[in-house]
Amino acid sequence: MSKVRKIPAFIIAGAASGSGKTLITLGMLEALRRRGLVVQAFKTGPDYIDPGIHGALLGRPSYNLDTWMMGSEGVRRTFAKASSGADCAVIEGVMGLYDGRGTGEDGSTAHLSKILGVPVVLVANAEKASRSMGALVLGFDVYDPKVDLRWAIFNRVGSPRHAEMLRASMRKSKVTLLGSVGRDKNLRMDERHLGLVTESAQEIKEIASRAADAIERSIDVDALLKGPLVKVRMTGEATPVKEKVRIGVALDKAFSFYYRENLDMLESLGAELCPFSPLKDESLPHDISALYIGGGYPEIYAARLQQNEKLRHSIKKMAMGGMPVYAECGGLMYLGRALEHNGKKSRMTGIFPFTTRLLARRKALGYREVSFTSGCPFLKKGKIRGHEFHYSEITRMPDGIKRAYREKDAGGEGFTVKNTLASYVHLHFASNPAFASGFMKAAKKYGSRGK
Structure with missing residues (x-):
């Protein structure tokens, strides 16, 4: 029988991106x-960069909670499982509080708040306004009365006088103002086309320390811990899988974009995840039965990826020999013949006979739902959801490349050779766990050859 715990939890939402x-x-x-406190962090929506930043700071994985990709039960399950053993939970929102997929609430921070029953802190940039900020918070509060918008924080405030004007603007609102964070050029993070720059762990800790100092000076943090407690239904430990299968996972500065839930799901199915670096390692991990190559910034490290000729050849040899390989976005670029960036062309693994180039x-940007075709090596029918965000394109797709996916109004996607599948779509396995099972089944079959 599952047990129920209650812990402080809150969502830090934005009035808008930025x-x-x-x-x-x-x-x-x-x-x-x-x-x-042991803090469990989460990220609303499909972004895989912010969870990596959270994890680097806290030393424990941060998880995505996306109501469109994972469904209501999926986000509840992940929230409960990841919060096990934590003293409190903090969820970072996505875009503005009410922004989601299209014109509906699916995928929005507000939708997640309602599903989990977690109260919201609204962060608003007050840099160029004063009394109007009170109207903004009031509007957010009444827009959907089912959302528990409980607190507000004003950011980039110019002076103590400005802060007082902002506090006065909140008199008509039932939302509690926790305080105002002053404008500070040292409180910033750079951005790239895929979102926030993936800083080193040390840089992240230094930025977080400066931000914490500013928050401790101006924000009532303890009020959040004294807020409503959220029920977390504790689940029992899963029965361990006796037969382990070693799966190589590309993990370094060039490839780091993974949904943590995907990796957990593979482990629950018997995977022993074996990290390796396409930048540094000259050989693949010993005795692996499959490869998982996620997204990242291969264009930044294209020259170094080209220099690691031994590993490139090894990956191609294994793939052409039938080893299951699954690659997403940056991983797709690595499996092509070449990568073109800033007028320079770098050789990649050559599993696929196409070149990708940065624009x-x-x-492309947006949620995706794809249907499997008979050409998919891991699942022959059904649908799965994910997200696509990239600045690169395939220059010319040669004839004869099979498609594993069908997209509504978009033709075929998901390119296959042997048991290799590469796509620009970052799939979330929770939207169809049968895909993860199919990948593991293919890995076990490959690993049992000759035994």
Whole structure:
């Protein structure tokens, strides 16, 4: 029988993208960590960069909670499982509080708040307004009365006088103002086309420390811990799988974009995850039966990826010999013949006979739902959801490349050779766990050859 715990939990949402919610979140995580608390972090929506930043700071994985990709039960299950053993939970929102997929609430921070029953802190950039900020918070509060918008934080405030004007603007609202964070050029994080730059762990900790100092000076952190407790239904330990299968996972500065839930799901099915670096390692991990190559920034490290000729040849040899390989976005680029960036062309593994090139403008962004075709090596029918965000394109797709996916109104995607599948779509396995099972089944079959 499952047990129920109650812990403090809250969502840090933004009035819009660029409100500063990531820095406020990092500062809040660090402030709570300084109190000796075990903090579990989450990220609303499909972004895989912010969870990596959370994890680097806290030393424990951060998980995505996306109501469109995972469904209501999926986000409840992940929230409960990941919060096991934590003293409190902090969820970073996505875009503005009510922004989600299209015109509906699916995928939004507000939708997640309602499903989990977690109260919201609204972060608003007050840099160019004063009394109007009270109207903004009031509007957010009444827009959907089912959302528990309980607190607000004003960010990038110019002076103590400005802060007083902002506090006065809140008199008509039932939302509690926790405080105002002052404008500070040292409180910033750079951005790239895929979102926030993936800083080193040390840099993340330094940024979080500065943000925590600012929050401790101006925000009532303890009020959040004294807020409503959220029920977390504790689940029992899963029965361990006796037969382990070693799966190589590309993990370094070039490839780091993974949904943590995907990796957990593979482990629950018997995977022993074996990290390796396409930048540094000249050989693959010993006795692996499959490869998982996620997204990242291969264009930044294209020259170094080209230099590691031994590993490139090894990956191609294994793939052409039938080893199951699954690659997403940056992984797809690595499996092509070449990668073109800033006028320079670098050789990649050559499993697929195409070249990818970086563009100055974004090529694709948005949620995706794909249907499997008979050409998919891991699942022959059904649908699965994911997200696509990239600035690269395939220059010319040669004839004869099989497609594993069908997209509504978009033709075929998911390119296959032997048991290799590469796609620009980052799949979330929770939307169809049978895909993870199929991948593991193919790995076990490959690993049993000759035994």
